[in-house]
Amino acid sequence: MKQALLMKIEGDSLERALEKQLLKLFETLPGLASECKVWRNPAAADKSFDIMGEMKLRTGDKVELRVECKDLPRPSQFPYVGLTNAFRSDGTRTIRVPVLAAPHISPRMAELCEKHGWSWFDLAGNCRLVVPGALYVERTGLAAVHERPKPKANLGTAASARVLRALLMADPVQQRWTQTSLQKACNPSVSMGLVNKVVTYLREQAWVSLDDDGHFFVSDPLGLLQEWEKDYRYDRHRQLSYFTLLKGEELEYQLATLLNSEGKAAYAVFSAAEREAPHVRQNKTWLYVNDAALDDFETMVKAKRVDSGANLVVLIPEDDGVFYENRFRLRRALGRTNPVQTWLDLKNAGGRGEEAAEAIWEQCLKPEWKGPPNV
Numbered sequence: 001m002k003q004a005l006l007m008k009i010e011g012d013s014l015e016r017a018l019e020k021q022l023l024k025l026f027e028t029l030p031g032l033a034s035e036c037k038v039w040r041n042p043a044a045a046d047k048s049f050d051i052m053g054e055m056k057l058r059t060g061d062k063v064e065l066r067v068e069c070k071d072l073p074r075p076s077q078f079p080y081v082g083l084t085n086a087f088r089s090d091g092t093r094t095i096r097v098p099v100l101a102a103p104h105i106s107p108r109m110a111e112l113c114e115k116h117g118w119s120w121f122d123l124a125g126n127c128r129l130v131v132p133g134a135l136y137v138e139r140t141g142l143a144a145v146h147e148r149p150k151p152k153a154n155l156g157t158a159a160s161a162r163v164l165r166a167l168l169m170a171d172p173v174q175q176r177w178t179q180t181s182l183q184k185a186c187n188p189s190v191s192m193g194l195v196n197k198v199v200t201y202l203r204e205q206a207w208v209s210l211d212d213d214g215h216f217f218v219s220d221p222l223g224l225l226q227e228w229e230k231d232y233r234y235d236r237h238r239q240l241s242y243f244t245l246l247k248g249e250e251l252e253y254q255l256a257t258l259l260n261s262e263g264k265a266a267y268a269v270f271s272a273a274e275r276e277a278p279h280v281r282q283n284k285t286w287l288y289v290n291d292a293a294l295d296d297f298e299t300m301v302k303a304k305r306v307d308s309g310a311n312l313v314v315l316i317p318e319d320d321g322v323f324y325e326n327r328f329r330l331r332r333a334l335g336r337t338n339p340v341q342t343w344l345d346l347k348n349a350g351g352r353g354e355e356a357a358e359a360i361w362e363q364c365l366k367p368e369w370k371g372p373p374n375v
Contacts (some may be wrong), residue, residue: 153201156231234348
């Protein structure tokens, strides 16, 4: 039944529907509804707005909500307009507020609106209307009433993750890419078609931007990592519990010999965090070990699988991309996962993972990515 209520709406019908929705929103404003007016811009071209919403405040000031209507707003095409407030001789003023209206406003679009001082609303009644010093209305969580397009790229796949690791581990604040250079940086390798799909999606969502030479760069690495975490599937890594009598340097020495095995291994999750940004101590050693190295691992550290009392936690990765840019692999010591991978895993590991992830965020990621890109 709910699916049947979804509708597709565009053009003049969309503006009429959004006009009615703005009127409904005004009706919920206590003490202001009688002072509100809404109309559509009759101009055929060169519109400075699609819908105008007016209200009069108790101070005598007038508010103009200058609404831009979009059927499918894309973060990469976010409008930037400067609105100046007009003052009248009686001391009152006209406060002009830019507003984005659409059938659906995605969380990313809402985030950009807030960042750039825009208000917004959608056909379901979700909104964030802000008049500085006078009005703040925010409603979210109402079910969509229109057909929403599916995303063109899934950041939760193992292949997409390879592209994201390459983007975020190559000093994203400074790195400039072509799709060819990005494909070469991915390890394990990916197709050019996948690189194109992921990059196109990231550009549409304004996580990636173009410089004057046509190269692209990550414009918001911290934001992109947080977005990736929403789709990251930690549960796709198979988890095994082991017990070993080896401890300290003896255990580390035996683990280091895995560098010479045919497979791959690395300190992971809490053990990687302890070596990168010490904050949460664990009485277990956490490792990524792929299937090819699992037998060697069990032999070298004399590890036995157990149901309880484990002091080794082994993750069999869904994809060898987790080993991308392992730290200190060339020092004859077992490497640890890179800070991006470590943060993603900690956020999903439970226990004190959130606390350890915060330390990685503050000590490793933010300092590396704090500078604005040099365009």
